[in-house]
Amino acid sequence: MDLANKLKDKKFILRIFAAVATLLLPLLLGGGEYTLLLVCIIEVYIIAVSGLDIVFGYCGQISLGHAAFYAIGAYGTAILHNTLGWPILLTMIVSASVSALIGALLAYPASKLVFHFLSLSTIAFGEIVYQFLIHSPNKITGDFNGLSSGRFAIFGYAFKSNAVWYYFGLFCVVVFLTAKYFLVHSKTGRAFTAIRENTHAANGMGINVRKYKVMAFATSAFYTAFAGAMFMHLAGYIHPDTFTQRQSVLFLTMLLFGGSGTLVGPILGVIAVEVLIEALRSFQDYQVFIYGILMLIVIVALPGGLFGGFRDLAIYGKHKMLKKKSGTPA
Secondary structure (H helix, E strand, O other): OOOHHHHHHHHHHHHHHHHHHHHHHHHHOOHHHHHHHHEEEEHHHHHHHHHHHHHHHHHHOOOOOOHHHHHHHHHHHHHHHHOOOOOOOHHHHHHHHHHHHHHHHHHHOOOOOOOOHHHHHHHHHHHHHHHHHHOOOHOOOOOHHHEEEEOOOOEEEOOHHHHHHHHHHHHHHHHHHHHHHHHHHHHHHHHHHHHHOOHHHHHHHHOOHHHHHHHHHHHHHHHOOOHHHHHHHHHHHEEEEHHHHHHHHHHHHHHHHHHOOOOOOOHHHHHHHHHHHHHHHHHHHHHHHHHHHHHHHHOOOOOHHHHHHHOOOOOHHHHHHHHHHHHHOO
């Protein structure tokens, strides 16, 4: 399907419109600065979790170390801007590209690993990056003191309010979700799905499994690192504790809760989990415990996540209506 036909795809248009409309609600309802800040964080997480979905939901490769790519994007843009004085938008793209390269280098030897061996290798990678953040050469990362960066600006226009950041984040979400849609509906996306369903069968069909696994990891790393760069300039300050194993678990929880292998699932998962975290802010010491409960709920009651549950309800309702119209007993 070419670009023109894809743009005529009603489902694609509706999904993008639904995503934009959902993120526009706080502004339409007159949300304050705190509400807009929360939505900006949600926008950052949507991009990061959508990146994780490419490698996990579509390619079937589990990763528990995506906080490392998130950190590379965040620290990379700050270091490049602070030391070289490069424009912030350029540093965000460069740091995300470097993260994609590192993701490809990690995936090349790890592409032969499966299941828990692959997850352990990504955990190890995340721990290596974390140790680098707290014990860096010449303290370029600030070690335990963290790192700060200047005010975000594009072409000389400074982002002085959360409302301006909100629009920038919304634009980035639309761009990344659109790119993801075209990717997963392309030849490359079909190869990802074939690998997820059966690696041996995909290899037998002539698909270069290692090549596409590396591509999935690199693309996923770019998404997550760009989100990390956005978070750096949104917060203005980062600390190594933001990029621990807990952050990787949070990404995976959001993805599973919303529904993997879909365009809308990561959006639903991020919004639901982030709102729940805000509601339970006083219980922050028990966040990992809460994530575990959410995962159990998804595994037992909603194996397809929130999106899968809504889809099943819609199919059931449609089936009931058809039976009613045909006069067949339900």
